[in-house]
Amino acid sequence: MSKNKISGKAYLAELANNVPSNARRNFLKQGVKFSTGLVAAVASNEAISGNSTALDVPSWSKSLGSGVVSTPYGIPSKFEKNVIRRTVPWLTADKISSISMSPIQELKGIITPNGLVFERYHAGSPTVDPEQHRLMIHGLVDNPLMFTMDDLMRFPSESVIHFLECPANGGMEWRGPQMEALQFTHGMVSCCEWTGVRLSTLLDEVGLKSKAKWVLAEGADGAGMSRSIPLDKALDDALIVYAQNGEMLRPEQGYPVRLFNPGWEGNTSVKWLRRLEIGDKPWHHREETSKYTDLMPDGRARRFTYEQEANSVITSPCPENPWGSRGSYQIEGIAWSGRGKIKQVDISLDGGVSWRPTKLKGLVLSKALTRFSLPYSWDGAPALLQSRAIDETGYVQPTLSQLRKVRGTNTIYHKNSIHTWQLLSDGKVKNVQLK
Amino acid sequence: MYNSSKISIAITCAIALLFSAAALAGPKTSYGLGVTPTKEEIALWDIDVRPDGQGLPIGKGSAIEGEAMYEAKCASCHGSFGEGEGRWPPLAGGENTLKDDRPEKTVGSYWPYASTLWDYINRAMPFPAPKTLTVHEVYAITAYVLYLNDLIEDDYVLTQDNLAQVKMPNQDNFYADDRPDTHNTRCMNNCKKPKDIVIVQSLRGITPEQEEEQEQGAAKVEEKAKPTLSKNALAGEAPYKQSCFVCHGSGIADAPRTGDKNAWASRLKQGTPMLIKHAIEGYIGDAGVMPPKGGNMNLTDEQVTAAVHYMLEQN
Numbered sequence: 001m002s003k004n005k006i007s008g009k010a011y012l013a014e015l016a017n018n019v020p021s022n023a024r025r026n027f028l029k030q031g032v033k034f035s036t037g038l039v040a041a042v043a044s045n046e047a048i049s050g051n052s053t054a055l056d057v058p059s060w061s062k063s064l065g066s067g068v069v070s071t072p073y074g075i076p077s078k079f080e081k082n083v084i085r086r087t088v089p090w091l092t093a094d095k096i097s098s099i100s101m102s103p104i105q106e107l108k109g110i111i112t113p114n115g116l117v118f119e120r121y122h123a124g125s126p127t128v129d130p131e132q133h134r135l136m137i138h139g140l141v142d143n144p145l146m147f148t149m150d151d152l153m154r155f156p157s158e159s160v161i162h163f164l165e166c167p168a169n170g171g172m173e174w175r176g177p178q179m180e181a182l183q184f185t186h187g188m189v190s191c192c193e194w195t196g197v198r199l200s201t202l203l204d205e206v207g208l209k210s211k212a213k214w215v216l217a218e219g220a221d222g223a224g225m226s227r228s229i230p231l232d233k234a235l236d237d238a239l240i241v242y243a244q245n246g247e248m249l250r251p252e253q254g255y256p257v258r259l260f261n262p263g264w265e266g267n268t269s270v271k272w273l274r275r276l277e278i279g280d281k282p283w284h285h286r287e288e289t290s291k292y293t294d295l296m297p298d299g300r301a302r303r304f305t306y307e308q309e310a311n312s313v314i315t316s317p318c319p320e321n322p323w324g325s326r327g328s329y330q331i332e333g334i335a336w337s338g339r340g341k342i343k344q345v346d347i348s349l350d351g352g353v354s355w356r357p358t359k360l361k362g363l364v365l366s367k368a369l370t371r372f373s374l375p376y377s378w379d380g381a382p383a384l385l386q387s388r389a390i391d392e393t394g395y396v397q398p399t400l401s402q403l404r405k406v407r408g409t410n411t412i413y414h415k416n417s418i419h420t421w422q423l424l425s426d427g428k429v430k431n432v433q434l435k
Numbered sequence: 436m437y438n439s440s441k442i443s444i445a446i447t448c449a450i451a452l453l454f455s456a457a458a459l460a461g462p463k464t465s466y467g468l469g470v471t472p473t474k475e476e477i478a479l480w481d482i483d484v485r486p487d488g489q490g491l492p493i494g495k496g497s498a499i500e501g502e503a504m505y506e507a508k509c510a511s512c513h514g515s516f517g518e519g520e521g522r523w524p525p526l527a528g529g530e531n532t533l534k535d536d537r538p539e540k541t542v543g544s545y546w547p548y549a550s551t552l553w554d555y556i557n558r559a560m561p562f563p564a565p566k567t568l569t570v571h572e573v574y575a576i577t578a579y580v581l582y583l584n585d586l587i588e589d590d591y592v593l594t595q596d597n598l599a600q601v602k603m604p605n606q607d608n609f610y611a612d613d614r615p616d617t618h619n620t621r622c623m624n625n626c627k628k629p630k631d632i633v634i635v636q637s638l639r640g641i642t643p644e645q646e647e648e649q650e651q652g653a654a655k656v657e658e659k660a661k662p663t664l665s666k667n668a669l670a671g672e673a674p675y676k677q678s679c680f681v682c683h684g685s686g687i688a689d690a691p692r693t694g695d696k697n698a699w700a701s702r703l704k705q706g707t708p709m710l711i712k713h714a715i716e717g718y719i720g721d722a723g724v725m726p727p728k729g730g731n732m733n734l735t736d737e738q739v740t741a742a743v744h745y746m747l748e749q750n
Contacts, residue, residue, distance in 0.1 A: 224558035398617035
């Protein structure tokens with residue numbers, strides 16, 4: 001690996017020759033910061049070794065802590081206050097029909113804690129009484145049925161780990177980099193263990209007519225959120241889900257019951273699910289015509305673009321996780337594909353000129369977040385960090401130029417291009433795009 | 436009862452014998468869970484409408500009839516001419532802009548089917564009070580929005596029979612998902628020339644503040660404020676959140692924002708009773724439009740009154 005290293009100053013000079021004058025000035029300024037940053041790092045190391053405060057027996061070792069059930073439903077340490085969902089206020093007209101992002105820059109492993117799963121509401125999160133709630137299945141069926149929550153939980157259940165992603169994830173950056181935070185560039189994705197009954201099991205119960213081809217899923221929220229789902233998906237791996245990560249669904253996630261379409265854009269996994277109608281044609285409702293269709297440069301639009309194609313991003317370092325002193329680091333990130341398992345993730349440190357393979361860590365599951373890492377010894381050299389995911393279908397995550405060449409900049413949804421972080425010599429990380 | 440169940444067992448056995456070969460081949464046993472809804476029960480829930488008109492209830496309405504309804508229930512967010520207030524969606528205009536740098540996707544310029552409009556208004560609008568419109572109102576407001584887009588005349592009466600015949604200009608410009616549409620390869624070395632790399636930096640100042648203290652601080656203020664509310668104002672909190680917050684939380688349609696002392700001071704000059712009267716009956720002023728009961732006619736006068744007190748006590 002050391003063979004690939006080039007000195008920070010040489011790299012800086014090389015990059016500075018290739019950037020426009022504005023950016024070039026920034027680069028040169030950052031070069032100055034580089035040297036001052038280094039001095040600060042050395043000083044702070046000395047301070048730690050010469051300071052005994054951290055070695056004193058702390059107060060919490062000389063007193064009693066709080067007793068059991070002091071927080072009957074546990075909450076994170078007060079020192080983790082910063083690990084919260086956030087929204088971009090200017091993105092939508094109000095918070096009721098809006099979206100928030102998961103703090104993926106802070107998360108470990110592949111499971112998103114329930115309180116941190118990103119939110120997307122079309123008419124707010126309703127308070128649904130599970131006693132009163134019913135799920136009705138009707139239309140082109142032999143025997144329409146209406147289920148209580150108790151009924152649904154008596155069917156054989158399955159638990160699966162899958163990501164959930166809004167197709168607008170990254171959509172603010174089609175035209176250019178905007179957000180100096182990973183949470184805002186990629187935080188519309190989460191991954192949970194979901195528990196429920198296979199939709200195919202319920203469809204067996206009602207008995208499908210021979211003309212049946214589509215399923216309309218409808219929520220009990222104010223928006224009556226509705227999407228047309230092809231029957232093939234319903235019979236393949238769609239689930240009627242009532243639990244996430246071991247507990248009943250959070251209200252934000254559709255309590256008491258939702259549809260879950262693994263690997264598909266999140267809005268198809270209709271929350272607060274109250275009705276499934278079986279039909280022979282799609283319904284072309286508002287959330288599959290006006291919204292969630294992809295406008296192309298020729299003025300035409302793709303519709304029913306359900307699958308979330310392979311994507312990846314480096315979570316450390318990132319704007320929220322800058323590097324401090326030189327030395328050992330793990331470049332780490334997450335990758336996912338709506339078409340199956342992640343097969344490989346490569347990392348580039350030079351803006352995509354050369355790539356090196358990473359190691360996939362822990363569980364590698366189909367249609368789930370997959371963690372990758374690469375040990376790295378940082379000598380203070382600036383870098384253009386990228387990750388590139390390849391899934392089991394052989395699909396290689398595209399560059400932004402490749403994506404824009406086909407789709408232009410007005411499709412809003414499904415921006416899964418290779419992302420670039422600019423690592424500066426002071427360890428700070430900036431969100432940039434490469435032309 | 437006893438006899439009939441005996442008979443049914445006998446019949447079941449006979450059928451089982453007749454079809455035992457088929458039974459072995461695979462039909463699953465039913466779990467016997469759930470109940471069969473009646474046709475009437477299904478009809479109560481079955482609200483969806485398709486492009487071919489399937490699902491439309493018997494009814495009618497014209498743009499002439501819809502104009503006042505639209506003005507009262509839709510214009511505060513969507514604008515009197517469908518131009519859209521603030522960041523709320525515009526409904527009209529944008530013809531021939533879909534190839535532009537900044538396309539305007541409206542009902543007229545983008546939506547493929549008129550049925551979608553009927554279905555969406557019926558299931559989700561008006562935003563603060565969804566599923567409160569009558570069938571006649573949905574037909575009339577649908578007609579008015581189509582009229583705003585020059586797709587029908589103002590006296591054209593939309594019905595369950597002719598809505599599917601309204602051809603939307605952009606109907607034929609949608610096509611099925613044909614991805615993957617990119618074909619990147621797994622190059623490992625010399626994948627591009629370093630000198631060709633141009634770095635584009637982000638714009639400054641648009642990333643939201645991430646200091647959580649601010650958010651927590653705001654939440655604390657809200658929590659502290661609650662106990663000081665009068666009983667009347669507390670009763671107004673729920674209707675406020677349901678129907679008033681949309682405009683008074685954000686200030687759209689020039690609504691005085693909750694907590695904005697100055698904005699409310701000028702309105703309060705006319706006295707609280709007049710404010711309540713305007714909130715219940717609606718009001719069109721020099722600055723802003725107040726739809727009757729915030730567009731949610733399901734609210735009682737008492738609920739609207741309480742909501743006004745709730746807003747006033749936030750100042």
